[in-house]
Amino acid sequence: MTATPATTPSQPRPPFARPRRGPSPLRDTLTLIGLPLLAGLALPGAFAGGGTRRWFGGRSESQRAEAQAAKDAAAAAFYELDTAQRDLRISIETITAVDGSPAARRAVSDFEALGRRIDEASGRYIEAVDAHDLDRDGLEASAAVRARTELTAAMDELVRVKQDLDRFGSGLGPLLGKAETQLARLAPAVERARQALLGASNALDAVRGSGLKADDLAARLATLSPELTKLNQGAGQHGVPQTLERAERVAREGESIRAEAERLPEKAAEIDHRLVSLRTRAQALTTRAGQVDPVLSELRRRFTAACWQDLQQVPEQAGENVRQAELKLKEAQAARDEQRWPDATSLLSTVRALLNTTDEAVSAAGDRLRRLNAVQKDPQQEIERTRFAIRDAQRLAMAGRSTPDPRHARPLDDAVSRLERAIGTLEGRHPDYWHFLTETEAVRQSVARVVAQIREDRGGAGH
Incomplete structure (x- = not known):
């Protein structure tokens, strides 16, 4: 609705001015995320009635007054439709900024169709205003009647379109509610992401200050830098749904990095404890493995080959397993000294598996002798x-x-x-x-x- 009906130089400004709009949370939110707002449209100059004119009595003046009233009513309907269209356009822009669903696209298409009807109704109104100078001296009664008829018809069409526009706006409730909910989530989500990255950075600084390295965590944090840049560029450039998803992902990863960094001193102490414990266990198994040969000698002396032949390789295998475990322990110690935490953890798991296998084999020999002694006796x-x-x-x-x-x-x-x-x-x-x-x-x-x-x-x- 951009066309403006013509006015005569003597015609005063409209008797009703467009009301000043108060602050709008939705408009503020859209501005914050970089969504374009519609520029204000100039109000038509034909909203007003007549200005100073010479009055004449009789039927012509009565018809002129009725035509002027019809003109004022049409101007009011034009203004109300224009205002409703502007407000609804903001709602449509809010929906399209957030929602790309078929329902949202259908709403945009329907709004554009209504816009074409609004343009047609507005054109008829402006033509009617321009066609009749109600302030002209000597205005015939027939001309005033024609003006009133055309202006009333234009007003009726404006009112009908306004009613259709209102019904369309009422149907946008679910889409608009969903969009406004996402917009309300946007700023807190972005702030959570920023705080998560700040927390991760601070935790890494604290760990490094204690003498520990956290190169892998620092590398993970560095990969989030481009994501933070996109968050700072705003949803207007990258879209609201994409920005929400990015903010939530960055917040999760930042929180994970922070938690791992804070746990790093505890992990280092745990690895130190496991190194000592597994080294002690390997030494104990070396002693126990040396006791398998006497057990096998007794089994060979007292029982048939079927009772002990599957244990023949235990001493040799136990010794090899312990040697492998001690070698892996040295590698784990080197990884710990270099603060390669994942490598140290993996090597210690290998050591534990080797020692568990050796423990079971060494125990099996002694258990075999005990069970055979018991069944031989009773x-x-x-x-x-x-x-x-x-x-x-x-x-x-x-x-x-x-x-x-x-x-x-x-x-x-x-x-x-x-x-x-x-x-x-x-x-x-x-x-x-x-x-x-x-x-x-x-x-x-x-x-x-x-x-x-x-x-x-x-x-x-x-x-």
């Missing part, structure tokens, strides 16, 4: 332990039944037979006690699986 204890497990499972299988379920009975019968065969291996001059122990352990495991199946079946039936 195999009946192992037999009864296994039989008890079978009988307990059989009672459970028969609970509430006259005959057991074949799915449960068959594996339990197989367990009985397997136990009897294992007992049979104890006969003879050189029993294979280790085979007997592994067989009874396997029988108990198979029985445990049957028990678990029975309970699962009955639990499912209960549901």
